Amino acid sequence: MKAVIYYEGPSEREMINQLLYNSSQIIICTEDYKEFLGTSIDQDCILFYNCGGDGNVFPSIAKTSYCYENDEQILIIRDLETTDCFTLLKDELNDYCPELPEASTKPIFAKYTLEHLYLADLDIFKQVLRLTYRKKFGKTIPDNERFEEIIDKLDSTKPNFKGIFRAYGIAFHKPAIAHEFFARFDFLNSTHPYFIRLVKSLHKLLREAENQLALDME
Numbered sequence: 001m002k003a004v005i006y007y008e009g010p011s012e013r014e015m016i017n018q019l020l021y022n023s024s025q026i027i028i029c030t031e032d033y034k035e036f037l038g039t040s041i042d043q044d045c046i047l048f049y050n051c052g053g054d055g056n057v058f059p060s061i062a063k064t065s066y067c068y069e070n071d072e073q074i075l076i077i078r079d080l081e082t083t084d085c086f087t088l089l090k091d092e093l094n095d096y097c098p099e100l101p102e103a104s105t106k107p108i109f110a111k112y113t114l115e116h117l118y119l120a121d122l123d124i125f126k127q128v129l130r131l132t133y134r135k136k137f138g139k140t141i142p143d144n145e146r147f148e149e150i151i152d153k154l155d156s157t158k159p160n161f162k163g164i165f166r167a168y169g170i171a172f173h174k175p176a177i178a179h180e181f182f183a184r185f186d187f188l189n190s191t192h193p194y195f196i197r198l199v200k201s202l203h204k205l206l207r208e209a210e211n212q213l214a215l216d217m218e
Contacts, residue, residue, distance in 0.1 A: 003073035004047045010175035012077045018182040058096035076107040106201045120192040128180040
């Protein structure tokens with residue numbers, strides 16, 4: 001099994017890393033195309049392609065068809081951002097990459113940004129914020145009742161997570177926050193539609209790896 005995962009940046013990579021970390025499968029993960037290309041046909045390998053921003057994802061896929069010209073599985077991790085809906089984003093993907101093999105391609109789009117996914121478990125987000133505050137100031141967040149109220153009353157359509165961090169004098173370092181959040185997140189039991197799609201897509205890759213491993217051991 002070989003697969004290519006195109007993703008926006010470090011925060012998305014942190015999320016995928018944590019999900020794969022919880023798998024018992026041994027799969028080669030690399031950002032080096034030469035290493036990816038050099039793995040034998042019976043090895044399981046995932047090529048991680050950092051696109052460096054939401055606007056670069058589709059152009060990156062279009063210009064790297066050599067990464068998936070041999071029936072590799074393709075997973076696309078991108079946010080909706082300013083696009084009005086998922087259908088328009090898929091249309092945009094098709095415009096950029098009309099020859100992308102539909103059967104082996106799975107786009108996973110977040111609405112609207114990766115940070116919106118923190119709404120899937122606000123208790124974990126609270127833990128992360130408290131932990132970050134303690135690391136910086138060496139003490140617990142003051143007025144816990146007020147803190148709980150601020151988080152619980154977040155606008156679900158436009159949650160201002162960065163603003164909350166700033167209000168407590170903490171920098172919102174996106175990859176670090178993503179690492180702390182997803183290291184604690186229960187991917188497998190989440191009922192959030194995004195994570196259901198993500199887990200199913202990655203597990204499909206893992207099942208293919210399992211099946212190949214079983215064949216190799218016969």
